[in-house]
Amino acid sequence: MKMSIRSSLLTTLIIAMSVLYLVRLAAGYIQTVQLTDEVYDEMLLNSVDSLAGWLDASAKGFDIKISSASSAILTHNNIDKYFYEVFDAEGKRLTGNTNLIDNETALRSLVKSGPKTTRVENSDVRIMAADVPLTRDQLKSVTIVLAETLNARKRFFEKTFVAIAITQFLAMSLSIACVYLFVSKAFLPFKKLKQNITERDTSRFAQLPEAGAPAEMAPFLAEFNKMCAAIEQDVRSRERFISNAAHQLRTPLAGLRNYASFGLELDSKEELKDVVLRIDKGLSGLTRLVNQLLALARAEREYFMQEHFERVELNNIVSRTISLLEPEAVNKGIELSCELTTDSTWLYGHPLGLEQLVANLIENAIAYSPNGGEVIIRTGGGPQIVFIVEDGGPGIPAEERERIFERFYRIRGSAGSGSGLGLSIVKEVATCHQAEVTIEDGNNNKGTRFTVKFHEKTASSQL
Template sequence: MKQSLRRQLVQWVVIPLLPLAAATAWLAQDNARQAANAAFDRTLQASARSIAERITLQDGELVVDLPVAALEMFDPHFQDRVFYRIGFASGSTITGDSELPLPGTLPAAGDVVFYDAGFRGEEIRSVALGVPLFYAGGQRLLLVQVGETTLSRQALARQLFRESLAQQWLIGAVAALLVAVGINRALRPLQRVRGILRERAGDPSLQLEVDSVQRELQPLVSALNAALAELEQQLSVQKRFIADAAHQLRTPLTLLKTQAEVTLRLQDPAEQREGLAALVRATDQVIRLANQLLALSRAEPGPNRHDTRELDLAELARTVTLDFVTVALGKALDLGYEGDEHAMLHGQPLLLREMLSNLVDNAVRYTPAGGEITVSTYARGDEVELIVTDTGPGIPVEERPLVFERFYRGQQTGGDGCGLGLAIVREIVRGHGGQIHLDSGSVGGLRVVITLPCQPAHGGRGTTG
């Protein structure tokens, strides 16, 4: 199970801060040590300069009047021990601890050098002050060294570190609280969206306010609105299909049952055969109606709209035309194909075959014996044109806008058919972003012209001429 978005946001904010907190703690410890050294180093330096001020020459001899205050200015709280040495840079000692280590780099005259060293098994912090002195006939460099054990320094460093760490933890806790509050406030728009979806669950007409969420979430809400709109359209199509199917199938099924009951009561074998023949014709009509309704449901908008691939409409038109040759010959019709060898486009093969089948079937059904039917396809730049021409009765101009409506049967049908053929064709053409136009042929009859884009835009809807 996926974690909550709130928890993931908190983790992504807090977890990266852990190594940063560790680095900050290390820096705080280092800063505390440096601050403690800086505080105590001033005392060391003051002690060394105080001693240096009391070094004099009397009758050519060095005299050191060591001030007591110079060694008593250190904090006695942790009983740190203090060491000193006064001697020449060459190494000879005048007074003090001769074993006190020299600094790695000798200070210049008037300068000081601070350094850490080990002395008699303890860590010490020392300062070396360079004192220029004219002695024994030459310029000499005298070193004044003062060292101190580090107990007080370490205690101060620990105290500063604890105080700094406590402040950082306090700041971190406040920051974490502010982050939690900020994340909670940032997620409120999503919570409102969730509440709306829960309250209006099952309402496909729901549309969310895009501006009610942050800019980064607006594409998500827009996509959700588009999905809800498409769902509403699909549900509307399903309801309409169910209503149409129930309305259109109820009457023929009732007639079919009545015909079967009447035939069952007939005693004369000839009348029974006639009744059975009528029953077969009625059954064929119901089967055709059911097939047409299923074809219409496939042609209407839905998820299958996105299932397209490149195909050759010219080849498909030739195949469908060939499928109806036998039926056409049975009616003494001249059915043929003409046009370009290839006409490539992106579309749905099953729907385009259904479209072609309906057009050719209508032409074969309503064209009288001895007539002609021609199927043509042409590649015209970024479009493909499909033309089906017949020499049948045609469709009056005033009826042409009506024949695309469902279950409309024109005068030329003589009551035959389901009234769904051209409705199916129109839905398929619209789904492919094309146009359909009805016209009269050069020698009468009907001329159906369909124009389809080679690359239809997603969700494109064409127009009907």
């Protein structure tokens, strides 16, 4: 199971607070023990003074006369027993109700050490000894040893400590409840986000609402929504591409099928040969279309990954492409004039992509030029490398110059049987190379001039 931040936060806080509670309880215990001893030792000392007041000399010696009221004071509401012994200044025992001290050294050390806990007559007691000055009888001072059992102390200690423990427990419970509420409240936006995600219409790439989200979440939501929008755009354009491609393939395929069924009816070898020739021509058109579709799909996948870029020389690509397209130009009696720069045309780019770009522009110039026309192909070096193709064809009206880059778009009544994909490929490749494609009228306002201007960064002479 996945660990939730909320529960781990709550667990950590509750553990920390419980540990804190135990520490405070231990401190409370120590403080209560000290307080109890302080209060009751003070009372014990007062009792020593009282005992001195009750000391009485008689014919038999010294004794302490304690009335029942005095006894109640000494024994804290009659729940404790007390033991006493009185010594004179030389350490001679004068009187006592039990034997507490054996010798003078022990007596002196008890006076010095102050109150302490020990056992007398099988009970735990608190014992202390103090020198008390006297002005009565023949004595100047006495040392009184007094011990009392611990019942009242224990009762006081228990009551005080239980009160402290309960108060602290209540305070801790209240703090835990507050922490639980605060943490739960802090995590409400996450709960809401989870709900929004589950309720989201995935088929529509619905965006998640950003309003009201806390600042910590805002960048994630913004990024997520941006990603959704990009994916949606991509999916929609692929959908359009596939349906356009299917449509584009359907027409020539239907034509080929018609020819085939027509051919099956024919007996004459001559007529059959004519039909086969038409099918062959149709098939090469179809092959070209499929190749262009593949090139476009590849352009999208590969060129975006600029890992495939390498050093290429534009002049070289242009010369090779021209020699490949020469036969087409010769067929139409078109002269291909080539003005290649002597400056460096080394680029950092995708070789196959650049070949497609150059070939499509030259092919168009040949295809849309009248028979016997001229196509001029130029390259330019310098910081910005350029490739220019100019023809003397019908030209491209200004209002069509944007649209002709769309997939499958052809200007109405265009010559030939193109698929409308060539310039989409040109644009795709140019974009990947950060190159700019512009269209102008040709020389003397006749024909068309396509210029591809590569970004300075793609020039690779320094590489």
